Amino acid sequence: MATAYFNWITACEQLRIAREQLEIQRGTLTIAEKRHTAGFAPRLDVEQATSSVAATESHIPALIAQVASAKNQLSVLLGTYNSRMELTMPKATVFEKTPVVPVGLPSELLRRRPDVIAAEADLHTAVANVGVAVADLYPRFSLTGSVSGRGNDFAQLFRENNNAWSLGGNLVQPLFQGGALRANVRAQQAAAEQAAETYRKTLITAVSEVEEALIDYGNYTSQMPYLQKENEANKEAFRISMESYQGGETEFLNVITAQNSWLSSEESLVTMRQNIRKSIVQLARALGGGW
Numbered sequence: 258m259a260t261a262y263f264n265w266i267t268a269c270e271q272l273r274i275a276r277e278q279l280e281i282q283r284g285t286l287t288i289a290e291k292r293h294t295a296g297f298a299p300r301l302d303v304e305q306a307t308s309s310v311a312a313t314e315s316h317i318p319a320l321i322a323q324v325a326s327a328k329n330q331l332s333v334l335l336g337t338y339n340s341r342m343e344l345t346m347p348k349a350t351v352f353e354k355t356p357v358v359p360v361g362l363p364s365e366l367l368r369r370r371p372d373v374i375a376a377e378a379d380l381h382t383a384v385a386n387v388g389v390a391v392a393d394l395y396p397r398f399s400l401t402g403s404v405s406g407r408g409n410d411f412a413q414l415f416r417e418n419n420n421a422w423s424l425g426g427n428l429v430q431p432l433f434q435g436g437a438l439r440a441n442v443r444a445q446q447a448a449a450e451q452a453a454e455t456y457r458k459t460l461i462t463a464v465s466e467v468e469e470a471l472i473d474y475g476n477y478t479s480q481m482p483y484l485q486k487e488n489e490a491n492k493e494a495f496r497i498s499m500e501s502y503q504g505g506e507t508e509f510l511n512v513i514t515a516q517n518s519w520l521s522s523e524e525s526l527v528t529m530r531q532n533i534r535k536s537i538v539q540l541a542r543a544l545g546g547g548w
Contacts, residue, residue, distance in 0.1 A: 259541070261334050263534040265327035265344070267527060272320040274523050278516075279313045285499070285516065286310050289509060292502075302509035309513060355530055356537045358474055362544070367463045369545035376452075376459040383445070383452035390438070390445040463543065470540035477532045484529055488522040495519045 286306035292298035332339040367373055495515040501507040 259538050260535070261327065261331045263531065263538070265324065265331055266534075267531040268320065268323040268327045270527050270530070271524070272317070272324055274520075274527065275313055275317050275320055278520050278523070279310065279317065282306065282310045282313055282516065285512060288499070288503060297505060298509065305509060305513055309516065353530075355478075355533045358471070358537065358540065364464075366544045366546070367460065367467070370463055370543075371545065372459050373456075373463055373545070376456040380449070380452040380456045383449040387442070387445045387449050390442040466543035467540065470536055470543050473536040474533065474540060477529055477536055481526075481529055481533070484522065484526050488519070488526055491515065491519040491522045 286303070286309075289298060289302040289306040293300060293303050328342065328344055329339045331344075332342045335342065368377070495512070495518075498507060498512045498515040502509055502512045
């Protein structure tokens, strides 16, 4: 569910950026056309600006389809029809938000994982079976015997002539089966050791998956400040290039280059935010739930 929702958020963010860039490119085209009409810029500037606008316009339908596809996947997971589910494009501030992993996650969270629960239950069962097998080594009899016609009160149970007392047979029977019973004990002990090893390996796998998710999360979050700094620099470079172009101080190629660099860094930010969200989902799965 979380993955489907994050995919929809990312698709919406990519569409928002494309539309914003399209408006900027259309403004750049207008400036290039005015300068060309006034005789201050060659026709090449207009054609380059037109190419940029057309490229972005051709990309937008695919992004709209991605948003619709992500919404459809989300509706399936929610058990409803796509037409019955209404989703509105999130505000710009929503895109910049990413989940944060708290410090000091307790290891007990791993015990919620289905595989850990199953391995732990198998271990408890195997250990209990060892106890049952050991208990089979001991004779089973009733200390109060069994009352019969010749022993009809408690005191008579211990009289020598009471044939209802069958302690001897019950005591000797396990001794004859001692070899088989001891073999069963060893077998149950081996099963318990195997269950303990399985439980240990299951825990190692669980911890490894959690560490892998935390490594990814730490890697992505550490890159975010640099990508944001790069994006701000590219945005400022585009602004400066536009001012210089309008003042006749630089070529239009520099404007296109700066604009493309800004768009590329915007897309890199979207990808990195999606990577952070995916690592959060991966961590939640590895923990068997949230925190």
